[in-house]
Amino acid sequence: MTERYDIVIIGGGPAGLAAAVAAREAGAGSILVLERDTVLGGILNQCIHNGFGLHHFGEELTGPEYAGRFAAQVRGPGIECRCGTMVLAFGAGRTVTAVNDRQGLFTVQAGAIVLAMGCRERPRGALNIPGFRPAGIYSAGTAQRLINIEGKLPGREAVILGSGDIGLIMARRLTWEGCRVHAVAELMPYSGGLKRNIVQCLDDYGIPLLLSHTVVRIEGRERVQSVTVAAVGPDRAPIPGTEKAYPCDTLLLSVGLLPENELSRAAGVDISPVTGGPTVNESLETSLPGVFACGNVLHVHDLVDYVSEEAAAAGRHAAAYVRQGGAGAAGPALPVRAQNGVRYTVPAVIRPAALADKAPLRFRVDNVYRDKCVTVAVDGAPVARLRRRILTPGEMETVPLQRQWFQNAGPQSRVTVSLEEV
Amino acid sequence: MEQHDIVIVGAGVVGCAIARELARCKADILVLEQGADVCCGTSKANSAIVHAGFDAAHGSLMAKLNVQGSRMMEPLSRELGFAYRRNGSLVVCLAGEDLPRLRALYENGTANGVEGLELLSGEAARAKEPNLSPNVVAALWAPTGAIVCPFGLTIALAENAFANGVRFRFGTKVTALAKTGAGWRLETSAGPVAARCVVNAAGVWADVLHNMASAQKIHITPRRGEYLLLDWRAGRHHVDATVFQLPGRYGKGVLVTPTVHGNLLIGPTASDIEDREGTDTTAAGLAEVAQKAALSVADLPLNTVITSFAGLRAHEDGHEFILGEPADAPGFFDAAGIESPGLSSAPAIGVTVAQMVRERLRPAENPAFDPHREPMLLTKLLSPEAYAALIQKDPAYGRVVCRCRQVTEGEILDAIRRPLGATTVDGIKHRVGARMGRCQGGFCTPRILALLAQELGVPMEAVTQNGGDSRFVLDAGKNRR
Numbered sequence: 060m061t062e063r064y065d066i067v068i069i070g071g072g073p074a075g076l077a078a079a080v081a082a083r084e085a086g087a088g089s090i091l092v093l094e095r096d097t098v099l100g101g102i103l104n105q106c107i108h109n110g111f112g113l114h115h116f117g118e119e120l121t122g123p124e125y126a127g128r129f130a131a132q133v134r135g136p137g138i139e140c141r142c143g144t145m146v147l148a149f150g151a152g153r154t155v156t157a158v159n160d161r162q163g164l165f166t167v168q169a170g171a172i173v174l175a176m177g178c179r180e181r182p183r184g185a186l187n188i189p190g191f192r193p194a195g196i197y198s199a200g201t202a203q204r205l206i207n208i209e210g211k212l213p214g215r216e217a218v219i220l221g222s223g224d225i226g227l228i229m230a231r232r233l234t235w236e237g238c239r240v241h242a243v244a245e246l247m248p249y250s251g252g253l254k255r256n257i258v259q260c261l262d263d264y265g266i267p268l269l270l271s272h273t274v275v276r277i278e279g280r281e282r283v284q285s286v287t288v289a290a291v292g293p294d295r296a297p298i299p300g301t302e303k304a305y306p307c308d309t310l311l312l313s314v315g316l317l318p319e320n321e322l323s324r325a326a327g328v329d330i331s332p333v334t335g336g337p338t339v340n341e342s343l344e345t346s347l348p349g350v351f352a353c354g355n356v357l358h359v360h361d362l363v364d365y366v367s368e369e370a371a372a373a374g375r376h377a378a379a380y381v382r383q384g385g386a387g388a389a390g391p392a393l394p395v396r397a398q399n400g401v402r403y404t405v406p407a408v409i410r411p412a413a414l415a416d417k418a419p420l421r422f423r424v425d426n427v428y429r430d431k432c433v434t435v436a437v438d439g440a441p442v443a444r445l446r447r448r449i450l451t452p453g454e455m456e457t458v459p460l461q462r463q464w465f466q467n468a469g470p471q472s473r474v475t476v477s478l479e480e481v
Numbered sequence: 482m483e484q485h486d487i488v489i490v491g492a493g494v495v496g497c498a499i500a501r502e503l504a505r506c507k508a509d510i511l512v513l514e515q516g517a518d519v520c521c522g523t524s525k526a527n528s529a530i531v532h533a534g535f536d537a538a539h540g541s542l543m544a545k546l547n548v549q550g551s552r553m554m555e556p557l558s559r560e561l562g563f564a565y566r567r568n569g570s571l572v573v574c575l576a577g578e579d580l581p582r583l584r585a586l587y588e589n590g591t592a593n594g595v596e597g598l599e600l601l602s603g604e605a606a607r608a609k610e611p612n613l614s615p616n617v618v619a620a621l622w623a624p625t626g627a628i629v630c631p632f633g634l635t636i637a638l639a640e641n642a643f644a645n646g647v648r649f650r651f652g653t654k655v656t657a658l659a660k661t662g663a664g665w666r667l668e669t670s671a672g673p674v675a676a677r678c679v680v681n682a683a684g685v686w687a688d689v690l691h692n693m694a695s696a697q698k699i700h701i702t703p704r705r706g707e708y709l710l711l712d713w714r715a716g717r718h719h720v721d722a723t724v725f726q727l728p729g730r731y732g733k734g735v736l737v738t739p740t741v742h743g744n745l746l747i748g749p750t751a752s753d754i755e756d757r758e759g760t761d762t763t764a765a766g767l768a769e770v771a772q773k774a775a776l777s778v779a780d781l782p783l784n785t786v787i788t789s790f791a792g793l794r795a796h797e798d799g800h801e802f803i804l805g806e807p808a809d810a811p812g813f814f815d816a817a818g819i820e821s822p823g824l825s826s827a828p829a830i831g832v833t834v835a836q837m838v839r840e841r842l843r844p845a846e847n848p849a850f851d852p853h854r855e856p857m858l859l860t861k862l863l864s865p866e867a868y869a870a871l872i873q874k875d876p877a878y879g880r881v882v883c884r885c886r887q888v889t890e891g892e893i894l895d896a897i898r899r900p901l902g903a904t905t906v907d908g909i910k911h912r913v914g915a916r917m918g919r920c921q922g923g924f925c926t927p928r929i930l931a932l933l934a935q936e937l938g939v940p941m942e943a944v945t946q947n948g949g950d951s952r953f954v955l956d957a958g959k960n961r962r
């Protein structure tokens with residue numbers, strides 16, 4: 060017999076756990092969290108550095124501590140967690156098929172589904188870096204797991220390509236473990252990571268950050284023996300003559316995170332080509348009714364605190380969906396267009412009738428900008444202008460939405476979010 | 482000194498095909514391989530195509546064995562349980578001036594005995610494959626063209642040979658070869674070995690071995706081919722047939738093909754190099770692959786590339802398979818110059834060379850020979866009922882390790898524990914596909930290292946990608962400065 064749950068949450072990392080806690084608080088009676096790892100907490104468990112929780116808990120926690128607080132909150136009646144459980148598929152009828160070593164292959168029926176599968180790292184292969192394919196090339200997160208969970212060192216001499224936050228954190232972590240980090244090369248003229256990580260993880264250890272540089276060659280038949288870095292021009296193509304070879308045994312890659320939406324795609328959820336995550340409305344509901352998304356599976360976040368906040372909202376909306384028997388909001392659904400420096404927005408659709416006051420609209424910009432106004436407009440008429448001194452691609456931006464902005468919007472209206480001159 | 486009836490040098494697809502055919506007779510057979518596993522060289526990095534046989538020049542050994550191998554492959558896939566799919570091949574013509582060449586190919590193929598060849602108009606070709614480029618003016622359709630898993634084929638041949646008594650020794654290089662009264666003496670990195678017959682299936686090294694045995698020198702050039710592999714999101718949705726480009730106005734061309742795993746493979750380039758281990762990719766080569774592939778197939782989703790690689794074809798100066806005993810080296814049997822269509826021809830090369838060896842040794846039949854091999858158990862291919870029952874029996878099949886390709890702990894343990902099982906991370910990849918998906922091992926590598934270490938009874942630090950010094954990790958505690 061098929062088991063039934065009010066809400067099934069796919070993923071027991073920070074997003075899934077926060078969604079579960081909020082859904083229970085919002086009155087959902089039975090919640091099932093399906094987690095593929097053997098413990099709850101997701102990638103936070105290997106993020107043993109501090110800096111988590113400043114916004115959410117008002118104190119500085121390590122990743123495992125942050126995860127532990129949520130793992131403690133999900134304990135108790137109403138929330139069942141199955142770890143070591145891989146979801147193989149879900150369908151538009153909100154059935155979820157999963158497998159583990161205890162219940163075997165099973166299917167559950169959900170009143171609502173919350174997608175919280177997180178993201179994965181872009182691998183070497185996706186970059187077409189020329190050269191050999193020896194051992195010693197890791198994505199930064201894999202190296203982090205090897206060091207922090209398995210207690211193994213990936214190598215003694217490293218070059219890091221990409222200045223995403225995990226790469227920056229790992230530059231410091233490797234240094235602490237006695238590995239020499241020769242350089243962090245970044246293709247773009249700016250870092251994709253947080254400023255504080257550049258200062259605390261590179262500058263403090265004298266590790267050079269080579270902006271507008273990339274890896275053009277990997278040598279080594281068995282294990283990495285050297286990595287060649289070259290400067291790139293404005294077209295991001297390597298500039299001949301600028302090559303420099305670094306003898307090393309390890310290359311770490313921190314070149315982007317990709318929301319893990321394989322299950323969503325298979326189920327027919329609409330995916331944004333910009334974020335790689337589902338397109339959602341103001342209630343974080345995807346194109347499939349009753350299927351919600353939050354956290355890094357929706358769009359890659361900079362801070363876990365915002366993941367928790369977003370996931371709690373998804374949990375509340377999922378609970379409301381179950382409570383109301385799935386009735387949608389009345390009134391228009393306004394598409395949101397990101398333009399003029401704004402890469403995307405979450406949500407991508409706003410139904411004013413369902414909009415909670417101060418619901419955050421989140422986005423990222425496509426370059427470094429100074430002194431701009433983040434402008435929200437309805438049918439071209441600005442309804443909000445928020446001045447920002449600096450905007451960078453590495454940091455997520457938030458605009459608290461107000462329902463009154465959309466009170467005159469009709470069914471054909473369009474919302475735009477853009478950067479404008481002050 | 483250790484003595485064998487037959488020593489086969491090289492455990493690629495050709496060496497394994499010959500070994501498996503020779504296992505039909507009562508003989509003491511040893512396969513020597515310098516790599517850490519079977520299928521470590523040319524056999525692992527190629528187009529994974531079973532060519533129909535229209536390309537090789539009529540009357541050549543290549544043409545004969547290609548067509549024969551193509552006919553053998555499908556029944557062999559059932560006998561040995563490896564992935565094979567007859568998806569058909571299209572050779573597309575991109576310029577009207579090249580049409581006579583397309584017709585010549587059709588006629589060559591027909592003369593070679595390839596069944597079902599058909600010349601199609603551009604429209605008819607696009608009706609078959611809607612994503613073909615509008616540039617395609619005509620095409621040759623070969624319904625017997627197929628795709629195969631080259632690792633699956635090689636491993637199946639090797640396992641079946643092993644199950645029938647053939648022994649394998651990995652990580653062993655042949656350094657010298659000399660004729661003795663009763664046969665041959667091989668110096669290897671693991672000591673000398675004597676054999677009544679030696680089979681040369683040494684791939685890009687086959688000329689080196691041959692030239693140790695015979696004064697009639699041969700010369701092999703490693704011809705590098707670079708490839709891009711796309712995610713299965715691209716895979717069969719883009720083209721179902723293998724799309725070749727007719728050599729002509731735009732040069733040699735590259736192919737675009739689905740793989741049996743559902744990915745899309747494009748390539749190869751062709752550049753002659755000196756280095757017999759030069760399997761490195763180049764920026765120019767990868768760019769050439771992308772640019773040429775776009776000539777025949779429209780809107781290739783090149784943003785879904787998951788990996789790139791290069792393989793080396795063993796191109797002999799005469800561009801022909803060299804099979805059999807040189808006149809001055811009785812008991813030394815070549816299977817040299819095996820470049821494309823080598824994978825397609827491998828089953829036929831196996832039969833041909835085994836027959837030559839048998840004629841010299843005249844061994845008795847092996848009455849215990851069992852041609853069947855149970856296919857690897859892959860949970861992804863099971864019905865829900867069968868999968869559920871399997872987990873009941875062994876819960877390890879309920880623990881998914883490689884999430885991209887849905888490979889469970891049970892499958893990985895089977896890959897290690899089975900006869901001639903995996904001893905390296907690549908060995909697991911080639912047997913069950915773990916680390917072959919879109920994340921390329923980002924999540925599952927630490928778990929695979931741990932399982933290999935546990936099963937091999939070694940620390941994780943000793944586990945390698947593919948033998949030698951290809952280690953993944955050092956002990957953190959012992960390496961602090």
